Amino acid sequence: MGAMQMTFSDEKKPTPTSGKVKMAARDVKVFYGDNEAIHGVNMDIMENEVVAFIGPSGCGKSTFLRCLNRMNDTIDICRVTGKVTLDERDIYDKSLDVVQLRAQVGMVFQKPNPFPKSIYENIVYGPKLHGLVNSKSDMDEIVESSLQRAGLWKEVKDRLDSPGTGLSGGQQQRLCIARAIAVSPEVILMDEPCSALDPIATSIIEELIDELKGSYTIAIVTHNMQQAARVSDKTAFFHMGDLVEISETREIFTNPKDRRTEDYITGRFG
């Protein structure tokens, strides 16, 4: 694949970044039992940027992503060492409230997973849990604003009481994004958010990511290199548990420093 065929996110509006490190990983290792799946990763994720994680299947993209909001805690045999910070605070600190962390660092999964409840309830569940809403009008407001931000309001405003699971796949994924937004996250993690979607639903999500950056910091795992180029400011290339390189997306795709990155982006393996 030549760079000429790619559309890069920097051809669109530039990201208004603050230049501040939002999340940082230092010597992060992840073990599944005795198997070390991530080998000492160091990474800075800048505020309001979109960073894409790419690399061959099994290289550890999802495992590393899950370190950023402690989702690996939910896997019994999984152990994380090293340090991950959010605004310089250690997110693995014993005193940290993990439920609160997962509101600040929200997550959208590969397969849309709305709760088996109404569209309205899907949105207000998190805000209620976190005590962000006190009245029906607070809830109505958060439902509307979250669905607006996720680009779904117009399509669902007349059927907020219908089940979220009755929406199309692409709509369900936007509902899941709205649900994440409803608890005012600072970072949104997306694990292959488009892989279950058709091309039209995919392009709607990609446009949405473009809208959301600037307000949120976004890390996205993708198998699709064109997608990484289209949506991300920075790209991180993983290979066999190592972060090989992270750089401006255009740089990674046009001038990679490491031979392994070059081989991957030119389709020689992967």
Ligand SMILES: Nc1ncnc2c1ncn2[C@@H]1O[C@H](COP(=O)(O)OP(=O)(O)OP(=O)(O)O)[C@@H](O)[C@H]1O
């Ligand atoms: N729950 C688990 N239990 C044991 N090993 C796991 C588990 N999840 C992942 N692994 C192992 O960790 C390594 C990295 O897997 P991971 O899913 O993070 O890679 P990935 O790059 O996201 O892959 P893909 O692109 O195929 O989703 C692999 O060797 C995988 O087998």
